[in-house]
Amino acid sequence: MARKKAYIEEEVIEKAMGLFWRNGYESTSMQMLEKEMGINKFSIYSSFGSKQGVFLESLKNYNKKIHVIFDKFKNANNGVQDIKDFFYDSVHISNLEGNHKGCLVTNTYNEFSESDDPLISNQMAAFMDNVKTLFIEKLSMDGTKDEETIKKQANFLLLAKHGLAAATRVNTQKEIEDYIEMTFMNI
Amino acid sequence: MARKKAYIEEEVIEKAMGLFWRNGYESTSMQMLEKEMGINKFSIYSSFGSKQGVFLESLKNYNKKIHVIFDKFKNANNGVQDIKDFFYDSVHISNLEGNHKGCLVTNTYNEFSESDDPLISNQMAAFMDNVKTLFIEKLSMDGTKDEETIKKQANFLLLAKHGLAAATRVNTQKEIEDYIEMTFMNI
């Protein structure tokens, strides 16, 4: 019927995601998004509706990106070792592409209070819940752990992920590995 | 010679610090600072020069606020137990006053990249280095730990502080305590 889009939404979102990953939500402006995505505001708004829309779509893209890791994690059957592998995989993926440090969700987690942006907040909470559920599942494989212990350890590991995200930003590869090893010493 | 200030700088900075603590740096605006500090922009700028100045002064105030904890920590002589106490004290202080969750430095740590605000960035790095040095000092008290182990454990504990800060924001008192206990299981 009419003119074709000169860009591919998946491609420009990939770039937007990288920008959010590096700078967080607030300090990423529409100007920066225009430049990074290579399209202008009109196109951004016609494709994604709002800045929030771009971020929400970036979160989806992030989930897709780490889907490989999550899939491997879900289908694994070695209990605690699977969680450890998941930690190592999380580090590797941020090493692979560009300057993306830490985890997009963990990095931006603090920026959104439940009150001022419930949509994004819920997405993040869902992500975290998903991770926690998988932790519990893998921890349960042991068979010897009681429910109380499993809950404690899952919580511990979820919080340890914050440390891991911080580590990938400021620590060396060796220090990161040491951190992971120490984290799992008692699990 | 002339008119007296109708406010006390220490008092208004205390309030500014609380605001930064709750909202972070970027999402705290001068308007919000005016309202919270109870003085207008002229007074803020004549006292602190800029928004960055207010934050820098807030960091100083934060250091003063936790000086009690740090002092206790510095002068303690029970090694690992002192670090654990320090973790518990860090939680208690954020429970004491208002809605201040986590640690001001840890919360805002991610917001500043080395490049765009070196002054603040350096202050934060100095704070972290200070904590790490104390960790090393206390860990060394044991006498049995070799240098390599001490470095590893100090790094681990510093990263664990990120998890702790996250915990004080989203977890229950019991979960926080469990987290601390698990963190120190292998130290």
Add this chain to the structure above:
DNA sequence: CTAATAACTAACCGATTGTTTAGTTATTTA
């Protein structure tokens, strides 16, 4: 080839950002 239509450019929107400044008020000292 033409009418329809979607994608694009670029200027613009009001609101808000951090910051400054002109004018007024209060206090001090001589």
Add this chain to the structure above:
DNA sequence: TAAATAACTAAACAATCGGTTAGTTATTAG
């Protein structure tokens, strides 16, 4: 009491924020 001076009020500053829109360009279907 009067001149000096610092603290205050309030309006305005340019720049940027997220978001919109009028007008142009390209592609399609008939």
